Amino acid sequence: MHAMEWSVTTAPSRLAGPVPLQQHPRYAAACTALGRSVLWLRLGPQDAPLAHALILSRHWPGLGRAALVSRGPVWSPELTPAARSGALHALVRGLRRTHAAVIATPDRVHGVDPLDQCGLLDLVTPMTVAQLELSGDAAAQRARLHGKWRNRLVRAEAADVCVDITQMPPDPDHWLLREEAAQARTRRYRRLPPAFAAAWAAQGPGAAALLVAHQRRVPVAGMLFLRHGNAASYHVGWTGRRGRTLCAHNLLMWRAMDYLAETGTTRLDLDLIDTQTAPSLARFKLGTGAVAVTLGTTRISAPGTALVARIAARLPPPAPEPAARAGGGPVTR
The missing domain is CATH 3.40.630.30 (Gcn5-related N-acetyltransferase (GNAT))
Incomplete structure (x- = not known):
């Protein structure tokens, strides 16, 4: 060969x-x-x-x-x-x-x-993801937080909120997955099925990290992170009304950053950011100190697409999307 x-x-x-x-x-x-x-x-x-x-x-x-x-x-x-x-x-x-x-x-x-x-046909314009390097000690990581994001973190740290960090069980009916599924239906965004998270968690200890914020033993917010090598990805998040008031997701994300860094993760992928349909979520992700990384165009090769691609190449390019502003708003996904 x-x-x-x-x-x-x-x-x-x-x-x-x-x-x-x-x-x-x-x-x-x-x-x-x-x-x-x-x-x-x-x-x-x-x-x-x-x-x-x-x-x-x-x-x-x-x-x-x-x-x-x-x-x-x-x-x-x-x-x-x-x-x-x-x-x-x-x-x-x-x-x-x-x-x-x-x-x-x-x-x-x-x-x-x-x-x-x-010569391939453009199918989807370039998407943008947020990537956070988990380098330096906790003080250096905290210094990279954006001001409003850090202020919300301080508010959450001063509240009567406890955070548990455990391994996600391989259960597609886990309460966090149920809550996030209901949230997705309400806000009409697409998501992977709960069985995907369960299948990931089933691959062994350390595969999926679950963080839950409690107040008086009642869950007010949760986040799930999937680990892959020395990287990890934010997978799902949910917060209730009380959790939003307490800025619980800022606290969960911060604890996740610290925990993942201590256990060998060097990069945290925070998934797509979309300033048009989810500006608050984009600001939340970038407020961690993450950088916006633009992916390549999604293209397709199929019968007839080469001819369409040659025609499309003669058309003017679309206007670029506005950049997301960093901040500390609550997660709305």
Whole structure:
């Protein structure tokens, strides 16, 4: 096999540095537990891989098999941006041989979308995620909090609120998942099913961290974090009326940052930020000191899309979305 070819492989036993949740073996295991088809591909030789990619494969009625490459591949640091772009193009072409459609959302490489000028059809404009580096001691981390966010934290710390940190049980009917599901229905946002969190938690001690804020033994807020290697991802959060008054989510996030850093996490991914539909949530996430990271455009390769892409390339680009302002508002997701 040529050194720069993709081949089917098993889940990598070791990944260098923090990797996105969607490219970690625990994500593959959780999806498999829910009946999804997954595929691991490796670039280069087995003893010295240059990249790994986790592919989700599903059947689309009327179209056939579709492959989803979300925030991948995970590259070896030695691979140049040009080589990464070429390898990703080759990955999409290779997947089209066995799938009717391929949808890819890559991370940018040094600020450049590796699928730019590739002839694929733009499907979704670039999304933005919040990433928080958990570096330095608690004092340094606290100094990076934005002023209003820190003020709300101080208010929560002065209140009669207790925080428990435990391992999330593998129970899809857990009270936090039920509360968050009801919240999602009320606020009409999409979410992964509770069974996904349960499947993640079932992968062993330390896989999922549950933080609950209590006042007089009554839960007023909760947060769930999924751990993947030396990174972690905020998964779900819920707060009641009393929790919002007490700024309980500021306290939970702060305790999570401290706990995760102490137990080996170097980066906390706070998921998407959307200043149009959830400005308060975006301000809350950025108020932690997280930075806004723009992903690559979501693109699709399917029958007929190349022609549409050539036509779309002649149209003017859409206006950029306004940047989110940092702050300390309560979580509204």
